[in-house]
Amino acid sequence: MTTTTHRATTRSSVLRHLRPGPRAAAVLVVSVAATTVLPLLAPPLTAHFVDDAIGGASTRHLVLIAAGYLTLAVAGQVARMLTAWLATGLAWDGTNRLRETLAGHALGLDMAYHGRHTPGEMIERVDGDVVAVAEFVVAFLLDVVAGVLLLAGVLVIVFAVDPRIGGFLLVYCVLAGYAMARAQRLAVPSAAGARAEGAAFFGGLEERLAGAEDIRANGAGEHAVHRLYQAGSAWYWANHRSGRIGVGLLAGTWVAFAAGTAVALGLAAWGQRSGAITVGTAVLLFQYTLMVRAPFERLIDQLRQYQAALAGITRIGDLLAVRRTLPAPADPRPLPATGPLELSVEGVGFAYPDDGEQVLSDVTLSLAPGETLGLVGRTGSGKTSIARLVLRLYDPTEGAVRVGGVDLRDADPGAVRRRICAVTQDVQIFAAGVRDNLTLFRPPPADRVLRDVLVDVGLGDWLASLPDGLDTVLGGASGSGVSAGEAQLLALARAFLADPGLVVMDEASSRLDPATERRIERSVDRLLTGRTGVIIAHRLSSLSRVDKIAVIDGGRVVEYGRREDLVADPTSRFARMLDLAGVSR
Ligand SMILES: Nc1ncnc2c1ncn2[C@@H]1O[C@H](COP(=O)(O)OP(=O)(O)OP(=O)(O)O)[C@@H](O)[C@H]1O
Known part of the structure; x- marks a missing residue:
């Protein structure tokens, strides 16, 4: 034309x-x-x-x-x-x-x-x-x-x-x-x-x-x-x-x-x-x-x-x-509708479309339904990029990401958004009521369900302190303020409500007080129970309960295995990282 x-x-x-x-x-x-x-x-x-x-x-x-x-x-x-x-x-x-x-x-x-x-x-x-x-x-x-x-x-x-x-x-x-x-x-x-x-x-x-x-x-x-x-x-x-x-x-x-x-x-x-x-x-x-x-x-x-x-x-x-560069599948395949989802990253290579520079090479990882994986590595090593591919925000340039046995390129985009959920460290609080902040503007479930979820993630007292309960407007110039810890817990509550089969979590790197950190850890544990999880960890101490660890360096998986095996092997990179950080094995 x-x-x-x-x-x-x-x-x-x-x-x-x-x-x-x-x-x-x-x-x-x-x-x-x-x-x-x-x-x-x-x-x-x-x-x-x-x-x-x-x-x-x-x-x-x-x-x-x-x-x-x-x-x-x-x-x-x-x-x-x-x-x-x-x-x-x-x-x-x-x-x-x-x-x-x-x-x-x-x-x-x-x-x-x-x-x-x-x-x-x-x-x-x-x-x-x-x-x-x-x-x-x-x-x-x-x-x-x-x-x-x-x-x-x-x-x-x-x-x-x-x-x-x-x-x-x-x-x-x-x-x-x-x-x-x-x-x-x-x-x-x-x-x-x-x-x-x-x-x-x-x-x-x-x-x-x-x-x-x-x-x-x-x-x-x-x-x-x-x-x-x-x-x-x-x-x-x-x-x-x-x-x-x-x-x-x-x-x-x-x-x-x-x-x-x-x-x-x-x-x-x-x-x-x-x-x-x-x-x-x-x-x-x-x-x-x-x-x-x-x-x-x-x-x-x-x-x-x-x-x-x-x-x-x-x-x-x-x-x-402007068209999406992620092509919509010609014949969209559904993901398993309930239960934890299997994840397999197969020989994945990736470059961002803007600069074409290779940021991931030959990444292979797999998680059985319900297993959790901790991604560790230096800043800029490629952890977030792996998470973005699992969320299908981008497509890999080589290899494939399969969830529930379905290549994400062939999966129904609606099912991908419903069954895979992201909890990011930069939590966006909208200038809207607590309800909308929890459901992200979807029609809300009954108030009882919302209250139960907030109590579950440890925000019960916070909710009780709000002047208008679930109707309280958060964020914005005139809304109630939300602390960094509360925002993290709200993000977890969002994930609970979405009830996904696979959770991708970018752990908060900002400093939180020890009590809030413990509350968040407890909620994360509960969120990951019965779900498959990928956690980008910024604190090695929070990886005590994951099943597998992948150490990423320069866009490659340089170490990958079950956490207990890596911890037991004093020559492993992960064990040395724990020792260096002063975290008990
Ligand atoms: N949107 C983008 N466009 C182009 N390059 C990017 C983009 N995002 C990240 N990169 C590059 O990809 C590489 C991997 O970055 P990535 O964010 O995946 O690392 P990371 O391990 O998650 O780092 P951090 O721990 O700091 O979050 C880096 O070289 C980064 O500069």
């Missing part, structure tokens, strides 16, 4: 979300028509008024015409307000649908994609671009469609009244339209550039705010702010450039229209002097000529929004066109 046709298809797929229903569209058409026609009816009344006043008509007659004029003006404004209201409603409905699709799509993309794009950038793309599109939809209906219709109406009427002035106006509009179309091409890249700089700024800001603790602790605040200042400055200049072009276009139209109006006025005066038209008709022509100016001004004003929207639509389309 060529880039142009690809762009056209992604754009039309974005616009499909914005299309209103037939009834809403019909009401909108009527309202836009009224917004156009009503102002067109006013100048003939002015012409009548002037001619009848010169002809000596009664005051009553003139007041009636004036009242008619006033009614038309009010009705025109009401129609415009109605169109604005309808267009805003439709734009919000459409863009909310688009936001929903985009957010769902973005959440489903590979971890590799999210690794390359910061959350701030994603927010700007899911929301900022969509807002630009929504604003344009409203402006398009109000200013562009209604404006062009008004322009056409004016031309038809002026032609009917005086073909010479009509001809002049037509030539003038064609020239002005052509000049604007040319100018528009000039402005598109600068608007797209301004939006891209904006997204980069927000991406950086989000990252700095997320890492505020680290930045402050390391005294890097000044440098972080300096980088933000640079990003803000680039954004400012990009906006400045795009604004300068917009202002230049606007100023150009003002000058051109002032000259055009002067010529039209001269033509009307000449027509009246030569007796071809009445004074009233000259006023009428002058009014219509003035009317042309407003839609043209609005059109050029919309040009910038149009460019922002066009850039937004293109970027939204590009995001929607």
